[in-house]
Amino acid sequence: MNKGDRFLVADVGATKVHFFLAILEEKARVIKEEKYLCEKYNSLEDVILEFLGDEKISYLVAGVPGPVKKGKSNLTNLSWKIDSFLIKETCKISSVVILNDLELLGHGVDSLLEEDLIVLQKGQKDSSKPKAVLSVGTGLGEGIVFNGSVIATEGGHEDFAAFSEEEISFVKFMKQKLAHISYERILSGEGIENVYEFFSGKRDLTPKEIFAKDSLFCEQTREFFLQVLGKESGNFALKTLCYGGLYLSGGVLQKNALFLQQKSFIESFCNKGRLSNLLSNIPIYLIKEDTSLLYGGLSILENLTRKQKKIKKTL
Secondary structure, three states: OOOOOEEEEEEEOOOEEEEEEEEEOOOEEEEEEEEEEHHHOOOHHHHHHHHHOOOOOOEEEEEEOOOOEOOEEEOOOOOOEEEHHHHHHHHOOOEEEEEEHHHHHHHHHHHOOHHHEEEEEOOOOOOOOOEEEEEEOOOEEEEEEEOOEEEEOOHHHOEOOOOOHHHHHHHHHHHOOOOOOEHHHOOOHHHHHHHHHHHHOOOOOOHHHHHHOOOHHHHHHHHHHHHHHHHHHHHHHHHHOOOOOEEEEOHHHHOOHHHHOOHHHHHHHHOOHHHHHHHHOOOEEEEOOOHHHHHHHHHHHHHHHHHHHHHHHHO
16 A cells, blocks of 8 residues: 555444545545444445445455455354455455454554553553454454454354353343353343343343443343453453453443443453462453554555565566
């Protein structure tokens, strides 16, 4: 990429697509930013065309909520089929990169500034060690960042490990509906509704209302959610030893930052028996905004450009 080039970064969620149209100057500057509801469109190409209008671009980076293989993905919580070749042809974009959404987020972590973050646990940061990214939105995403590389995972679909009597009762309740209970069945927008239904017997509030309303069932739901979030965040930190930091993101967490700063989350995170002291040294941050996605898209395109220049030199 060169100065003056325009590029598009798309964060494709199961509920909405978040676009950043940017121009490369001394750093990336956002020209236009919009969000679109997925349910109103039949494909990602349709949304891209509406967003761009008459705007012409050469580069697109899209993070999607599911595994990606050879530029294609069948999304986990959305009926769209993603195909980089089809997007290039339909939208007339010369360079299209499709990757897992947590991978896109992870590529932007190293560019985050202090003002982009809320510190939830200071810990003892070692930037030479791995970083981990955990995102709670429509689904639960997890990724690992190390030495400039990002490893996307589908760890959000691992088995939920019930420990307390309350958690065991929740699993029994969910088993009446589903054969497999994963952490995503709790740590997601739909998951919050599952937990609220477990306590109240009703499914009449949205996640936003559950976090805002002052009632016994809402309080029970929030506390259960925070404890499970702490548990799974701690599990992921043990698996990655992310002394470079655990970075939390996603709409559910970003919109409810005050709840994350309550002690129950950190207590649950560190509650790992003999390894509790280890986890108390892991830095934990909440990413305030989605600018890390923009940073991630720019990083990917800059790396792609460098590789292309190297190939040309060898020809």
